[in-house]
Amino acid sequence: MFALFENPRLRGGIHAEEHKTETSSLPIATDFPLPKKLYIPVQQHVGKPAEPLVMVGDKVLKGQLLAYSQGTISAPVHAPTSGTIVDVKDFPAPHPSALPIRTVVLESDGLEQWAELNVVEDPFQLDPEEICLRVGAAGVVGLGGAVFPSAVKLSLGRKNKIHTLLINAGECEPYLTCDDRLMQERAAEIVAGIRLMLRGMDAPKALVGIEDNKPEAFAAMREATRNLPNIVVSQVPTRYPMGWDRQMLRYLTGQEIPADGRATDIGVVVHNVATAYAVYKAVCLGQPLISRVVTVSGAALAKPQNVEVPIGTLMSEVLAYCGLDKAKMARLVMGGPMMGDALPIAEVPVVKACNGILALSHADIEEPEVQPCIRCSSCVTACPVGLLPLEMASRIKVNQLDAAVDLGLKDCISCGSCSYVCPSNIPLVHYFKFASGELVKRQQAEHKAEQTKRLIEDRNHRMERIRLEAEAEAQRAAEARAARLAAQQQAQQAKAEGTEKTAPGVAAEETA
Amino acid sequence: MSSKPISGPHTAVSRRVDQIMWLVIKAMAPAIACGIFLFGWPALYLLATTVAAALLFEAFSLKVKGVAALPFLRDGSAIVTGLLVAMTLPPWAPWWIGVVGAAIAIVLGKHVYGGLGQNLFNPAMLARVALLISFPIEMTTWANVSPLFTGPGVIESLGITFGSLPNADAVTGATTLGYVKTEFSQGRLLPGSLLEYSGFLAFIGWERGSLGETSSLLLLAGGIWLMWQGVIKWHIPVSLLLSIVLLSSLFHLLDSQHYLGPWVHLNSGAVMLVAFYIATDYVTSPNTPLGQIIFGAGCGMLIYVIRTWGGYPEGTGFAILLMNAVTPLIDHYIRPRIYGRYRNGKPLDISNS
Ligand code: SF4
Ligand code: SF4
Numbered sequence: 001m002f003a004l005f006e007n008p009r010l011r012g013g014i015h016a017e018e019h020k021t022e023t024s025s026l027p028i029a030t031d032f033p034l035p036k037k038l039y040i041p042v043q044q045h046v047g048k049p050a051e052p053l054v055m056v057g058d059k060v061l062k063g064q065l066l067a068y069s070q071g072t073i074s075a076p077v078h079a080p081t082s083g084t085i086v087d088v089k090d091f092p093a094p095h096p097s098a099l100p101i102r103t104v105v106l107e108s109d110g111l112e113q114w115a116e117l118n119v120v121e122d123p124f125q126l127d128p129e130e131i132c133l134r135v136g137a138a139g140v141v142g143l144g145g146a147v148f149p150s151a152v153k154l155s156l157g158r159k160n161k162i163h164t165l166l167i168n169a170g171e172c173e174p175y176l177t178c179d180d181r182l183m184q185e186r187a188a189e190i191v192a193g194i195r196l197m198l199r200g201m202d203a204p205k206a207l208v209g210i211e212d213n214k215p216e217a218f219a220a221m222r223e224a225t226r227n228l229p230n231i232v233v234s235q236v237p238t239r240y241p242m243g244w245d246r247q248m249l250r251y252l253t254g255q256e257i258p259a260d261g262r263a264t265d266i267g268v269v270v271h272n273v274a275t276a277y278a279v280y281k282a283v284c285l286g287q288p289l290i291s292r293v294v295t296v297s298g299a300a301l302a303k304p305q306n307v308e309v310p311i312g313t314l315m316s317e318v319l320a321y322c323g324l325d326k327a328k329m330a331r332l333v334m335g336g337p338m339m340g341d342a343l344p345i346a347e348v349p350v351v352k353a354c355n356g357i358l359a360l361s362h363a364d365i366e367e368p369e370v371q372p373c374i375r376c377s378s379c380v381t382a383c384p385v386g387l388l389p390l391e392m393a394s395r396i397k398v399n400q401l402d403a404a405v406d407l408g409l410k411d412c413i414s415c416g417s418c419s420y421v422c423p424s425n426i427p428l429v430h431y432f433k434f435a436s437g438e439l440v441k442r443q444q445a446e447h448k449a450e451q452t453k454r455l456i457e458d459r460n461h462r463m464e465r466i467r468l469e470a471e472a473e474a475q476r477a478a479e480a481r482a483a484r485l486a487a488q489q490q491a492q493q494a495k496a497e498g499t500e501k502t503a504p505g506v507a508a509e510e511t512a
Numbered sequence: 513m514s515s516k517p518i519s520g521p522h523t524a525v526s527r528r529v530d531q532i533m534w535l536v537i538k539a540m541a542p543a544i545a546c547g548i549f550l551f552g553w554p555a556l557y558l559l560a561t562t563v564a565a566a567l568l569f570e571a572f573s574l575k576v577k578g579v580a581a582l583p584f585l586r587d588g589s590a591i592v593t594g595l596l597v598a599m600t601l602p603p604w605a606p607w608w609i610g611v612v613g614a615a616i617a618i619v620l621g622k623h624v625y626g627g628l629g630q631n632l633f634n635p636a637m638l639a640r641v642a643l644l645i646s647f648p649i650e651m652t653t654w655a656n657v658s659p660l661f662t663g664p665g666v667i668e669s670l671g672i673t674f675g676s677l678p679n680a681d682a683v684t685g686a687t688t689l690g691y692v693k694t695e696f697s698q699g700r701l702l703p704g705s706l707l708e709y710s711g712f713l714a715f716i717g718w719e720r721g722s723l724g725e726t727s728s729l730l731l732l733a734g735g736i737w738l739m740w741q742g743v744i745k746w747h748i749p750v751s752l753l754l755s756i757v758l759l760s761s762l763f764h765l766l767d768s769q770h771y772l773g774p775w776v777h778l779n780s781g782a783v784m785l786v787a788f789y790i791a792t793d794y795v796t797s798p799n800t801p802l803g804q805i806i807f808g809a810g811c812g813m814l815i816y817v818i819r820t821w822g823g824y825p826e827g828t829g830f831a832i833l834l835m836n837a838v839t840p841l842i843d844h845y846i847r848p849r850i851y852g853r854y855r856n857g858k859p860l861d862i863s864n865s
Contacts, residue, residue, distance in 0.1 A: 259860065337522040365522050
C-alpha cells in the first residue's frame, strides 16, 4: 500500500498463495521405485542437442555417457541406471506442444550397476579449469529451469573476473519446495558445491539469497556456512518473482544488470542452489547429473511430496507414486504455476529442467470470464521490470507489434505477475508470449526475404557479369576480325600494287 | 484436460472487478448513511432513484450495443457510478435531477466512449458539471440539516423529491463556500463571514451540502480503509489534499481577510469525496505512481484556483474534468523506468556500476 516506503531495490512483484506447506515439511522421498523404461531426451538444455553414441542393443552402466555434447554450448546426457538401450527414437517432449524430440530409451536391468566413476582425492585442490571440465562432463545444467550449461557459465565467470557468485535459492514459485527441502537436508553438500564453483571461477565470495518463508532452510544453510566467511547467506522478502535472478541481485547488491548485458558484465554470475548440489555430486563423487529432486504437488494428489527421480522417468509414473486422482486433475503443469508449462499428456519424461510436476484441480485454476480492462494499473504496480502491461496488451490486440516493442515488450520476462493481479482476468502474459512469437516469426520471414533478395541480386550480378564478359568477348572477337581483315587488305593492296583499287567504303563497312 | 495451448499463471485469480466495486460501495456506505440521516427521507428517495436509473441506463446501453447485459450489471460499476452521482447532488433535489444525472453519467460519460474502461472523463463528475450548468437553481438549492425523524415525514418527503417543493427558501441556505463567495461579492471580509462556521461540525458532516459529501470524517475513514484494502493507492489522495493544504495555507497566511484556511477547504464541498473516490477512479487517472502524484497535485491546485478565483464555489467537478483531459498526456510522458535501462529507454552503462 505505502509504496513510498518501499525498498527501491524491490520493485513490483506479488504475493501469490503459496501452497508450499503441503510438501515443505516432508522429507525428500528417495525410495521411488526404479522404472522399467526410461526416456532420456538428448536435448535437455539450452544450446545444441547432444549426439547419441550408443546403439540399440548396447548394454550400459549407470552414469555411462549416452550422448556427447556438441559445440561450446551444449551438455552431455548419461544413463540414469544400468540396462539395455532398446530404442533411439522421437518421443513426446515435456513441452506444451508435446512435440516429439530425439530420445534414448533405456530398459533398466534393475541392478543399478555404476560405471567406473572418476573420483579425486581432494576436489578442492583441483585446478579451476579441471573443475569446469568435470562439471561440463557430468552434464550439469542450471536446475532452476533455465538449463543453461553450467560449465559454460563457470568458464565465462573465470574469463570475466567476477567478484560475486550469487546463489539463487529464492524458489519464489508457489507449490515448489524442492530447493527448500534440498537445503534443509543436504546443506553441507550444497555448500561444498558452492565452494567448488567459487574455485572454478576464481571468485572471492558468494551470496546466497533465500526467501524468508523458508526459515529452516535458512538456518541449515547458515549452520553449514558458519566457518566460511566468504559465503554469506541472507534472507530476502517473499515476493514473487524474487527468484528472477536480476530481481534478487538488485535486492541483495543494489546493482542492476544493463538491459543489453549479462550478469558477468557487472562481475556477477548467478547459479541455482540445486545446481550447486549437482556440482558437488559431479566433482566430489564423480556422479553425472542423472537424477533430480522434483516437487510433486497439487490438489489432485493424495500424497504430495518431493521425490528424487531418475531423469527420464515418465511423469505419469511419478504422479501415480504420489497418489494421483485422475478424475480430479484439471491441468498438468511442469514447473511452477506462474511460469510453468501446461502439458497436454503425462506420458512425457522428467528432464533436468523439471523442478515441479503439478496436478491441479479445477478449483486451483478457476478462470472467470475475461472483462474489459478497467485501467486499474494493478499490472503496472505488479510488474517487476517496470513495464506497462495494459498498454502493451492494448497495442498487441490491434496488432501494433512495433508499438508494443517501443513500450518494452522485449524486456518482458513472462513472469505472469500482471496476469495474476488483473481483476479483469485479462491473459496479459498470453498476449506477450504470442507477440514475442510473432516477432520471432517476422524476423525469420525478414531474414528469409533478405536471403531471397540476396540470391536474386547475386544471380543478377552473375548474369550481368556473364553479359559483360560476353560483350567483351564479342568485342575482342570483332576487333581481332577487323585486325585480320585490315592485314588481308594490306596484303592485297601490296599484291595489287598498280592494279585497280578496292572500294575503301566496303572494307570500312565490314569493320564497323 | 484441454489440449489448447494455455499460458500461465495456472492459479485462481486474486481479486475480480466486482469484488473491487463492492469494496468501494462498502467504503462509501457510512458517508451515504450519514447523508441520509442528516437530510432525511428525500435524500434516500433521491439516492434510490439515481441508482435505479443508473442501472436501467446501463442495461439499456448494453442492449443497444448488443452485448449480454447481465455480467456487466453484476460487476457493480453502474451502481458505483449511480451512487457517486447521487452523492454529489443537493439532497433535496427533485427526482429528475437524479435521473438526468444518471443518464449523463452512464450514457454520455461511459457508453458513448465504448463502455467500461474506455471513458476519458469521470462519469459522475461529468454529470455533476453538466447538471450544474444546465440547472443552476436546482443544483445550488441546499437543504438545511434536518435529521431523519425530525424533518419531513415519509409521505411529505415523497412530495419533496417527486413533487415540486413550493417553498424552498424556508428550509435552505448556501453552503459554506457559496456563502463566503457571496459575502465577498458584497464587500464583506472573512472573519465576519465565518462567524457561525464550526470546523468540528463540518468535519463530522453537520452542515449544508451535497447528499454524500458533507461528512469529511466518514469519507476519510472509508478512503483510508480502501487504501488499507489495497483498492486505491495513496498517491492521488495524498497529493491532492496536500496541494490544497499548501496553497490554502500559503494564501491564508498572506491575507487571512480574503482567503479561507486549509481546514475550511478540506471540510468543504466535495474535496474528500473527490480525493478518495473520484480522482482515484482507475479509468480516468494515470497509471504510474509519479503520474498519479502529478495528477493529484494538479486536481488539488485546480480545485483551489476555481474555488478561490473562479465563478463556481463548488467547482471541484471542473478541476477533475480538466485533469482527466490531461491524463492521456501524463501517461504518455510519465512511464516507469524499465529494469536495466535509463528513463529514456537506453540500456544502463556497464562502466558506472
Ligand atoms: S490489471 Fe488488468 S484491468 Fe488492471 S490495468 Fe492491468 S490489464 Fe487493465
Ligand atoms: S509478464 Fe512481463 S509485463 Fe507481465 S509482469 Fe511479468 S515482466 Fe511485467
